[in-house]
Amino acid sequence: MCNFTYSDAGFALTKQFEGLRLTAYQDQVGVWTIGYGHTGGEVHGGMTITEDQADTLLHSDVAAAVTCVNRAVTSNIAQSQFDALVDFVFNLGCGSLLSSTLLRYINAGQFDLAAPQFLLWDHAGGVVVPGLLARRQAEMALFQSTTP
Template sequence: MSEPRLSTGAKGIALIKSFEGLSLSKYQDIVGKWTIGYGHLILPDEVFNVALTEAQAETLLRRDLAVSEKGVNQYVLVPLTQNQFDALVSFTFNLGVGNLKSSTLLRVLNAQQYQSAADEFLRWDKAGGKQVAGLTRRRTAERALFISQS
């Protein structure tokens, strides 16, 4: 586990918001899942019949970030910089804790192979089995943040 437990910094939140975008009304994402706010996947027990306010979207984002942060803090066993943590949270926010947990990225990172881990981000650029330009840009930005020293 990374010590101390980290939370997402300003660079990570900005990265996530820039790629998720803000939709105050629900929409179907690229693979057909209902989504709202900053990439919040609408759960079966949630109903969003009216548009969100920006404050409500921010609250949903913080709640969703907590899940991703918990996963990164739980499964990463090596020390992380804030930028590395933020990049991993963005990755996990987009792909889910299960994908982080089973990824080669996590395996090589926990073996302290930081450069190899950085390169693994780029392998996660597909949705529905097809390469997606937006995901390629996101993974490139996450990798750049992961290796950034400032």
């Protein structure tokens, strides 16, 4: 188990791929969304927020991903690797990490085998999604940028 906090570089990565919308909109499946991908019962049509409010919501929303990674990873990792994993979990959910070969390789200390595993998570509906591929490539690059 590790005890990291999400760094500014990690937040920058998440912000880059989530994008910022200060007016609520309905996503592809009709869920009201605002800020950096924030959803919840309080989000509704016509709602607007400031960028500072969006940052606050993102910090709150990412907390579950931080907790998941801190609990799941048992090997010694670097901050950049933690940040890559938090973005992965924020986007895909804790269950995806927990059941992944990615996590198995990381906990075995096999970082060279773990890194390419990010790229296997670029599909939606059985089709490669360019935005997901770009996000996984960015996570993999961040993961590989430092080793413990």
